[in-house]
Amino acid sequence: MNTSHAIGLDIGGTHITAAVINKTEMKVLDFSLCKESFDSNMPADQVMNIWKKVISTSIENSKIKDITGIAICMPGPFDYKTGICWIKDQSKYEHFYGLNIRELLLETLGFPSDFPVLFENDAVCFGKGEVFKQQENLSKKVMAVTLGTGLGACFIDKGTSMDSGNSVPADGEIYNLPYKGGIAEDYVSARGLLSHYKSLNGRDLNNGLELYSLAKNGDQQAIQVFERMGEDLATVVIPCIKNFAADHIIIGGKIANASDLFLSSFNKIIQKSDLKVEVSISNDSEIAALLGAVSFLCD
Template identity: 55%
Template sequence: MEKRFAIGMDVGGSHITAAIIDVNEMKIVEGSVSKLSFDSNLPVQIVMDYWEKGIRSLCEKINLENLSGIAMAIPGPFDYEKGTFWIKDQNKYENFYGLNIKDLLRERFNFDNNFPIVSDNDANSFGKGEVYKNTKNLTKRVMAVTLGTGLGGCFIENGKIVQNRKDVPENGEIWNLPYKNGIAEDAVSLRGLLDNYKKFTGKQLNEGLDLYHLANSGDEKANEAFSKFGEDLAEVVLPCLKNFNADMFVIGGKLANAGDLFLNSFKEKIKNAGVEIEVAISTDNETSALLGVATLLS
């Protein structure tokens, strides 16, 4: 069988992580992962210079005739079918509003209109990547979340995303689920975590890393803030886990790195609700997203 490769990209507001994906085996080619940091609010042409640099550096490592496409994990709002940015007032890609990334890439690389350029949101991509990392997970019902500046979620059955079905929230999204006096993302996100600390101490921290260091140094209120975060996460996802009859729950995103500070309270809440489920923390969020979005080309 002829080898087929794709370029997978995890698109962030301050960086792009990219790698070559072996589409035949659905694996990341060893040594191909690269990361470029930049300010995505720079003019479009300058930002695209960074994108082009990252893509060309990978193209040099493979035979372009075997390139099956480009697959991008991109945060919303974004039209994933057409490839249009609708991100606004989020301090990232401000100058890309209304622009079509497929057109921009074809212009840069002279790709014809039949060359596959596909995309999906970062939460879906992460979830699928975590499933495909271990073939045993392909038969499971998996709910995955990404915890960071926002709250992402997805539901996967037999390796495929479930979005429009009665046992999952509308479009498979959880960030906007009603929770207490607002929505889930108000509590289960970085701002929710920092708000917990402010409620306990009256002090406003601006960086999650500061709270993480405080908690690890033994600060009681900082640890309470993380415990409350774990409880809120459990309350948000419990109805979803029950409705979907999930076998596995996977946590990713930047806040997953602090999992040891909120997992105990999360698991306790889940256990008290009578739900038995495998809980996993991702060890590599970005490469999971790369692998997951590349499944669109398989």
């Protein structure tokens, strides 16, 4: 059997992760995983140069000469068919609004204009990847949630992602669901955590990691902020779990690494609702996202 390889990219508001994936076995090639943090609000050409460096390093380390495609998990709003970015006023990719990322990427890498490039929602990629990682999920209804710069979600029914119909929110998104006079992402995201902390004591923090460190060092207000986020997340997803009749909810994204601070309060609200749903935290959101992205190339 011929083995083909593709590049998987997980692109977020503050990072890029790249790896070369064996499409036949759906496995990340040894030594090909490469990642870098960056400020996505830099000018577009500077961001593209960072992407180029990470992608080139990944290919070089993999020792693979023949790459057959690129699969990219990208946050929205984004036109995943055309590759045009519509992210605006979200504290990320401020200089990318209206740009064709497919054309920019191929030009930056020096690839031909017809080289296969596929874009998919980052939360959908994460959910699909988790299903590949846990084969028993192929027979279940799974809701996957990503917690990071924003709030992502996807709904997977027996391995197929669902973004329309009466059982899921519009476009399979939950970030924009009305919540507490705003939207869910105002409260369940890095921005929401930092905003809540500032409302308690007036301090501006740089990022979620700083807040996590404070909480781990006993800052009661920081602990309270994470616990409240767990409650808010549960309140947001309960109607979705019920409507979709989900068997399993999987939580991933960078903030999932702080699950020791919010999972207990999340589970308390879930249990009060009398829902019978399995709850788990992803042990590697990035690998799941990369595998999920490349799975769409296989489709």
